[in-house]
Amino acid sequence: MRRWPQNLSVRRLIVIGALSVQDIEYLGSIDCEFELHLDSVAAENMYQLLERIGHCVKTLVIKDWCQFRIDNVYIPSDIILERVLAACPNLEQFEFNTSRSVVQDSRHDMPPSAFKNYRK
Numbered sequence: 001m002r003r004w005p006q007n008l009s010v011r012r013l014i015v016i017g018a019l020s021v022q023d024i025e026y027l028g029s030i031d032c033e034f035e036l037h038l039d040s041v042a043a044e045n046m047y048q049l050l051e052r053i054g055h056c057v058k059t060l061v062i063k064d065w066c067q068f069r070i071d072n073v074y075i076p077s078d079i080i081l082e083r084v085l086a087a088c089p090n091l092e093q094f095e096f097n098t099s100r101s102v103v104q105d106s107r108h109d110m111p112p113s114a115f116k117n118y119r120k
Contacts (some may be wrong), residue, residue, distance in 0.1 A: 009032055010030050010032055010034040011034055011035065012034060012035040012036075012037070013027070013030070013034055013035070013036050013037070014037040014039065015027075015036070015037065015038050015039065015041055015049070016039045016040060016041075017039075017040055017041065018041075018042065018045065019041065019042075019045040019048075019049060024045065024048050024049050024052065027049060027052070027053060028049070028052030028053055030053050030056060031056065032056060033056050033057075033058050033090070034056060034057065034058065035057075035058060035059035035060075035061075036053075036057045036059070036060050036061070037061040037063070038060070038061065038062050038063070039063050039064065039065055040063075040064050040065070041062075042077050043077040043078060043079050043080070043100075044077070046062070046079070046084065047080075047083055047084070047087065050084060050087035050088060051087050054087035054088040054089070054091075055088070055089060055090060056090070057088045057090070057091060058090060058091065058092050058093070059091075059092065059093040059094075059095075060084070060088055060091055060093070060094050060095070061094075061095040061097070062079070062084070062095070062096050062097070062098055063095070063097040063098055064076070064097075064098040064099065064100065065097075076099075076100050077100065078100060078101045078102070078103045079098070079100050079101070079102050079103070080102075080103055080104070080105040081096075081102050081104075082104070082105055083105060
């Protein structure tokens with residue numbers, strides 16, 4: 001498996017479209033805090049990636065702006081927001097700019113204390 005070079009630092013990562021298993025494994029080797037933009041990424045790919053690198057993500061942007069590009073195969077899928085947030089315990093900023101449906105999953109119990117920046 002390929003790894004990021006030791007001296008490489010990631011500040012912002014933009015992922016557009018589908019991710020292969022190899023892509024997720026390679027990106028999973030990132031080990032520094034960064035900003036992640038997911039554009040037209042299928043929910044299951046999103047979960048797999050965030051389960052590997054979510055602890056490093058400080059800013060997360062989920063959007064569907066590139067869904068109409070001809071070279072981008074896009075299959076809209078419902079998003080389990082609790083699963084996304086549970087994978088990113090150090091998240092400070094979050095933007096959700098998509099028309100996809102958000103569905104609830106009771107397997108992810110997320111009390112307010114789970115959020116670093118929780119305010120009443």
